[in-house]
Each structure stands twice: as C-alpha cells, then as structure tokens.
Amino acid sequence: xxxxxxxxxxxxxxxxxxxxxxxxxxxxxxxxxxxxxxxxxxxxxxxxxxxxxxxxxxxxxxxxxxxxxxxxxxxxxxxxxxxxxxxxxxxxxxxxxxxxxxxxxxxxxxxxxxxxxxxxxxxxxxxxxxxxxxxxxxxxxxxxxxxxxxxxxxxxxxxxxxxxxxxxxxxxxxxxxxxxxxxxxxxxxxxxxxxxxxxxxxxxxxxxxxxxxxxxxxxxxxxxxxxxxxxxxxxxxxxxxxxxxxxxxxxxxxxxxxxxxxxxxxxxxxxxxxxxxxxxxxxxxxxxxxxxxxxxxxxxxxxxxxxxxxxxxxx
Numbered sequence: 500x501x502x503x504x505x506x507x508x509x510x511x512x513x514x515x516x517x518x519x520x521x522x523x524x525x526x527x528x529x530x531x532x533x534x535x536x537x538x539x540x541x542x543x544x545x546x547x548x549x550x551x552x553x554x555x556x557x558x559x560x561x562x563x564x565x566x567x568x569x570x571x572x573x574x575x576x577x578x579x580x581x582x583x584x585x586x587x588x589x590x591x592x593x594x595x596x597x598x599x600x601x602x603x604x605x606x607x608x609x610x611x612x613x614x615x616x617x618x619x620x621x622x623x624x625x626x627x628x629x630x631x632x633x634x635x636x637x638x639x640x641x642x643x644x645x646x647x648x649x650x651x652x653x654x655x656x657x658x659x660x661x662x663x664x665x666x667x668x669x670x671x672x673x674x675x676x677x678x679x680x681x682x683x684x685x686x687x688x689x690x691x692x693x694x695x696x697x698x699x700x701x702x703x704x705x706x707x708x709x710x711x712x713x714x715x716x717x718x719x720x721x722x723x724x725x726x727x728x729x730x731x732x733x734x735x736x737x738x739x740x741x742x743x744x745x746x747x748x749x750x751x752x753x754x755x756x757x758x759x760x761x762x763x764x765x766x767x768x769x770x771x772x773x774x775x776x777x778x779x780x781x782x783x784x785x786x787x788x789x790x791x792x793x794x795x796x797x798x799x800x801x802x803x804x805x806x807x808x809x810x811x812x813x814x
Contacts, residue, residue, distance in 0.1 A: 521600035524610055528555040530603035531562035538565050544792060545761035548800050549663060556614065556662045557758070559607035563587075564655045566604055567629045577633040584633075588626050591619065615662050621654035632700075641704045641737065644688075645681055652687075653680025659759035667756070675748035679763055682741035685734055686766050689773065692731075693781045696721060707733060721781040731780050735770050742766050754807035757800065764799035765792060 522530075535543045535558045546557045567587065574580040590599045591612070599605035611617065628650035638644050657676045660667040667676070688695075688702045695702060696718050708715070711730040718727065745763060752760060765787065772778065772785045787795075 527606040648684030652684040671751035678744035
C-alpha cells in the first residue's frame with residue numbers, strides 16, 4: 500500500500516466483505532476470461548495467440564486491470580472508489596484474510612501471482628495510478644501522462660511478459676515495455692476523449708493545453724476547435740513516436756512474450772483514422788471492424804514468428 504492511498508483512506512473505511520465460498524480455480528478463471536472477452540475484447544483476441552497453459556493466467560491479469568480501471572464507473576463518488584481500490588491493494592498484500600478466494604477475479608489473480616511469482620510493485624503502481632481516475636484533477640504535464648501510462652498499461656504489459664515466461668528484466672525489453680505502454684495508453688486516452696470530457700474528466704496534459712491555447716470550456720462542450728485539433732495531433736505524434744520505439748526494440752522481445760505486445764498492432768489503424776482531415780475528436784468513431792482487428796493481430800503474430808525464425812528461436 501502506498502503512503503498516498505493510505506493517507507486518503509483510513510483503515511476504518513476498509514470495506515466489510517461478507518464471507519463467501521471459495522471459487523474453484525476453473526470457475527474463477529472462466530469468469531475472468533469472460534470478463535475480458537466482454538470488456539477488453541482486443542486483449543482477449545491477443546490472448547488467443549498465447550500458449551493454452553498461459554492463456555487463462557493472462558486473462559486473470561487483464562480482468563484485474565479492467566476491474567481497477569472501471570472503479571469510477573460503479574461508484575457514486577471518489578471515496579467509495581478509494582475504498583474499493585484499498586480492498587484490492589490490501590487483498591494483494593495478504594491483509595484481507597481469505598476474502599480474495601470468494602471473489603472470482605481475485606481468486607484467479609492470486610493463483611496466477613503464486614504460480615508465476617509475480618512481483619507486487621507493478622500491481623501497487625497500477626492501483627495507485629487508477630486513484631487518479633476517481634477525481635477530475637488535471638493531468639499536469641506530458642511527462643506525468645507518460646508516467647500514468649507506464650503505471651497502468653506498462654505495468655500490465657510487463658506482468659503479461661512474465662506470465663508468458665519472457666526474459667523481461669533486461670534494459671532493452673524494459674524499454675520496449677515502456678514504449679508499448681505509452682503508445683497504447685496515449686492512443687486509448689485519445690479515443691476515449693469524448694467519454695472522459697462528458698463526465699468532466701480531461702487527461703490532456705495542462706502544459707500542452709496551455710501551449711496550444713485550448714479553452715477547457717470547449718473541451719467540456721465537445722467543440723473541436725483548431726487549437727484542440729492541433730493539440731490532438733501533437734499527442735498522436737507522441738503516440739507514434741512511442742510505437743516506433745517499440746518497433747525498434749522488437750528484436751529483443753522473445754517470441755514467447757509476443758502475445759503481450761500483440762494489441763499494439765491496432766494502434767496504427769486507430770491513429771490513421773484520427774489523422775484523416777475530416778476527423779472530429781468528439782464525433783468520429785475510431786472503431787475497427789471485427790475482421791480488421793483479427794487481420795491486424797494475425798499479421799502481427801505472423802511477423803513476430805518470422806522474426807523469431809530469423810533469430811533462431813523457432814525452427
């Protein structure tokens with residue numbers, strides 16, 4: 500538990516979870532997989548390329564990530580949201596007794612953590628970063644946005660790499676994980692701009708908002724002014740730079756870890772749609788047709804296997 504979360508939520512505010520029958524592992528993993536299929540479909544598709552004995556563990560991780568990311572959507576104000584986040588942090592730290600066994604996603608995640616000896620720090624960073632989502636505080640700088648993506652998306656990519664048995668500790672792979680998290684994270688926040696603005700939440704960095712002369716009233720009103728379009732373009736360029744950095748590091752990613760990076764195959768077409776002259780950040784959909792998503796993931800997986808053969812990883 501980080502100090503900042505503990506400062507905001509007292510121990511007396513911790514949730515009282517009634518005792519529940521422990522979930523059988525197979526049932527818990529099935530719930531997690533269905534959660535990912537329903538709410539994080541792109542990662543669910545990418546997970547299909549993982550070895551069968553690792554796939555359910557990836558889905559447990561992704562279901563946890565989705566659970567934490569959606570806290571704001573299921574609470575009425577920030578304090579209950581912090582209580583939920585505190586419960587997850589305490590449960591992962593082992594201070595909630597056996598409560599986790601009665602929650603299917605928690606049960607699947609705890610089993611995955613034990614099996615793969617996953618480190619606690621990425622989970623702590625992810626939970627702490629998602630506390631920011633509960634409030635309408637502005638994102639101060641582009642550097643802060645990068646850190647937010649590191650702690651949310653990057654943490655998940657790094658943990659997925661460990662589950663897949665990739666050698667994730669070297670500086671080259673760590674750089675690839677960081678770049679991947681920023682490319683996916685910034686692009687995702689740009690796609691979600693209409694939703695976030697509709698509830699008074701803006702992830703656009705204040706330093707860039709001010710540099711481009713964007714009026715926050717226009718953001719909340721859904722007006723795509725020239726200033727906002729310029730800011731949007733600057734953040735798309737930032738995401739493309741991170742994607743290019745991931746590709747420069749791709750040769751260092753072992754083929755076993757490739758499924759953790761497969762969702763990055765969807766960043767290019769999303770950004771391409773946003774680059775169109777008639778794109779409106781508030782009203783133009785960036786959704787890809789199902790066949791297009793499948794094809795992009797298939798092509799990326801095929802390229803990864805070809806590169807692995809050239810490196811001698813596959814015969």
